[in-house]
Amino acid sequence: MSARNRRNKAGEVAARRPHEFYPTPPDALAALEPWIPDLYRGGRVVEPAAGDGAVVAWVAQHCEPEDLVAVDIEMTHARRAALIEAGATSTIRGDWMDPELDLRARLLITNPPYSRAQDFIDWSLRRCEVGGAVVMLLRLGFLASLKRRQWWGGVPLARVGVLSRRPRFVNGSSDSADYGWFMWRPRHTGPISLEIL
Ligand SMILES: C[S@@+](CC[C@H](N)C(=O)[O-])C[C@H]1O[C@@H](n2cnc3c(N)ncnc32)[C@H](O)[C@@H]1O
Numbered sequence: 001m002s003a004r005n006r007r008n009k010a011g012e013v014a015a016r017r018p019h020e021f022y023p024t025p026p027d028a029l030a031a032l033e034p035w036i037p038d039l040y041r042g043g044r045v046v047e048p049a050a051g052d053g054a055v056v057a058w059v060a061q062h063c064e065p066e067d068l069v070a071v072d073i074e075m076t077h078a079r080r081a082a083l084i085e086a087g088a089t090s091t092i093r094g095d096w097m098d099p100e101l102d103l104r105a106r107l108l109i110t111n112p113p114y115s116r117a118q119d120f121i122d123w124s125l126r127r128c129e130v131g132g133a134v135v136m137l138l139r140l141g142f143l144a145s146l147k148r149r150q151w152w153g154g155v156p157l158a159r160v161g162v163l164s165r166r167p168r169f170v171n172g173s174s175d176s177a178d179y180g181w182f183m184w185r186p187r188h189t190g191p192i193s194l195e196i197l
Helices: 026-030 033-039 054-062 077-086 114-126 146-153
Strands: 044-047 067-072 090-093 105-110 128-139 157-162 179-184 193-196
Touching: 026 054, 033 054, 033 128, 033 157, 033 179, 044 054, 054 067, 054 077, 054 105, 067 077, 077 090, 105 114, 114 128, 114 179
Parallel strands: 044 067, 044 105, 067 090, 105 128, 157 193
Antiparallel strands: 128 179, 157 179
């Protein structure tokens, strides 16, 4: 069972949060530190499912983007304010899978809603400049699926960083799933680097 589907004290399965809003905890972001030299490439950075800005704040602090765009399907006044406070230079209320959303970036980085992760990766790769990167926080189990077997053969996965510590998404507790950061690079064809973060 994942944090996004966990049982409460009465043993009932808790409902998923609307739009699967589970902010990334600070230690999961801190674990990305060894990747910073590979993430900083100048240009525009997009957070495609920005929530209230956990990833945006980390990027603003570590990647010095020229332009940091925060997109989310849910964009209340409070969220917009939190995103600007976190360092976003602009915010967009929108569905990341909307073909009308005309955005290209050097780095696209997020912790996506898990049920739409594959779509988020595909749309992020379409919007990623050559020489850039798509980086997502995902369960490691995302790698193992008959449904995705063929798909994995067609996407340029370059790097996987396994999180040694399980992220605590809900009320400070972790779930039974292991997570990692995944990086794709447009046109990457070489081996996939595996690291323990
Ligand atoms: C797991 S939360 C992560 C939030 C943020 N990325 C973070 O790391 O703290 C997923 C976010 O995806 C947003 N979301 C869900 N479906 C979306 C869609 N189709 N397009 C854009 N954002 C979406 C939700 O509103 C929520 O803020």
